[in-house]
Amino acid sequence: MPRGGASGVAAARICAPEGQLHPARAQACCAPGRGDDAMHDLVIKGGLVASAFGAVRCDVGIRQGRIATLGEALDGAEVLDAQGLLVLPGGVDSHCHIEEPRPGGGTTEETFASASAAAFAGGTTTTVSFIPQWRGHDVWERYVDYRARAATGMLDHAFHQIISDPTDQVLEEEVPKLVAEGVRSLKVFLTYDNVHVDDRGFIRVLETARKLGCLVTVHCENYEAIRWRTERLLAAGLTAPHYHAWSRPTVVEREATHRAIALAELVDQPIQVFHVSCGEAAEEIARAQARGLKVWGETCPQYLTITARHMEGPDGAMFMCSPAPRDEAEHANIWEAIRRGTLDVVSSDHAASSRAAKQGADFSVIPNGLPGLAARLPVLFSEGVSQGRISLEHFTRLVATNPAKLMGLYPKKGVIAPGSDADVILWDPKREVTITNALMHHAVDNTPFEGKRVTGWPVATLRRGEVVMREGEITGRPGGGQYQPRGAYEMATPRGITPQGFGA
Ligand code: DUC
Ligand code: ZN
Ligand code: ZN
Secondary structure: OOOOOOOOOOOOOEEOHHHOOEHHHHHHHOOOOOHHHOOEEEEEEOOEEEEOOEEEEOEEEEEOOEEEEEEOOOOEEEEEEOOOOEEEEOEEEEEEOOOOEOOOOOEOOOOHHHHHHHHHHOOEEEEEEEEOOOOOOOOHHHHHHHHHHHOOOOOEEEEEEEOOOOOHHHHHHHHHHHHHOOOOEEEEEOOOOOOEOOHHHHHHHHHHHHHHOOEEEEEOOOHHHHHHHHHHHHHOOOOOOOHHHHHOOHHHHHHHHHHHHHHHHHHOOOEEEOOOOOHHHHHHHHHHHHOOOOEEEEEOOHHHHOEHHHHHOOOHHHHOOOOOOEOHHHHHHHHHHHHHOOEEEEOOOEOOOOOOOOOOOOHHHOOOOEOOOOOHHHHHHHHHHHOOOOOHHHHHHHHHHHHHHHOOOOOOOOOOOOOOEOOEEEEEEEEEEEOOHHHHOOOOOOOOOOOOEEEEEEEEEEEOOEEEEEOOEEOOOOOOOOEOOOOOOHHHOOOOOOHHHOOO
């Protein structure tokens, strides 16, 4: 089993006959390395490598933390035998909430330290998380604080800047400073008290992003519609967790998705629609893409596996996230949108709260969000590749290559190719695991995937050539992660087409 299974993790050479890591047998069955004269610091041997060229059986030679060579019979000072395993690019989770400071002090429960362990346990090596902005506050100070927090973790990391108060000072003076620091994506909420922006605010954020070459990511749900439904539900005494789904039906997501796309078209600004949960919203994105707009869509494992019925049980609050979980018909719609390429990124929207924190007098005051950093790849692989819904290459694109591209991190991240960072997962496609909270390594006492049986599991994770997880044991060092500043990139570049050619 991944945790507490094969150990002896200090061994330099590891063999993996039939998908198992067996450090103890390393001396017996590994080809000898060539010590100081070796061409590579580390060679991963004999796995099926999901590289930029498709899936090929070859060795992966790593030097100074980067992929140096893909080839046959490579020499290395150390050897990892990956026979029977897949060799995949480290996951890039472009949507996770980690150690987010709260306006009143303190932070969300998941720290960069615990999130790093969770990510490595699940095969993710790079995250893009959120710097908050609170109404009436600037953003620069928050950036400095958040950079320092992230530096305590082990993950390679980049940031989105949330804009909830788009003042002239913030947009014209502070956001340009952030862009110079390599923050290249802005996030807006079209719902939630205290953070949502109205149409005017959203347009101003789009305009700023266009000028500075940032992507805009959007939480698409209609604030006023949800507020109205929530007031009516609470007035009728319908307060239990599952009424969360009643407060925000698919139409509020479809409407906000349509509006976000229309305003992005008006301004000529590329956007990514976050956490698409239903076919109606995916159709809006597909229509935009068919018209050539730079509109991308993301979904998350919970919108493929969890239903609103999960919120009806005694543990209902533990499944509350926004958009709300839907039903099996919507799961099928989301799979179809993935297959067609309408939705091209699967991230976790990791937002972890303990059981104690997920309490409240009614659904409207229970914190939203699910922990999913560790489960993202195993759940998607199992439901997608193992069950024959998507190919291995498609899986790799969804969890690593596409998020890296969309966030301006490619080809440093998201691909196994010479010159790229050696962020690599050794993945056992046959291993069957029952997910438990202990396997998730996150800070909280719950996972919405508790008890779920999956086929396919990461047995080792390498970040920049360093083994940071082996058989569920985290071997990375605190502070070992690096900030990934982003420059201008094609996907965030406007098309140069505006109505009447005005406003460009
Ligand atoms: N939805 C969000 O938009 N953010 C975090 C958690 C959630 O469920
Ligand atoms: Zn959101
Ligand atoms: Zn989120």
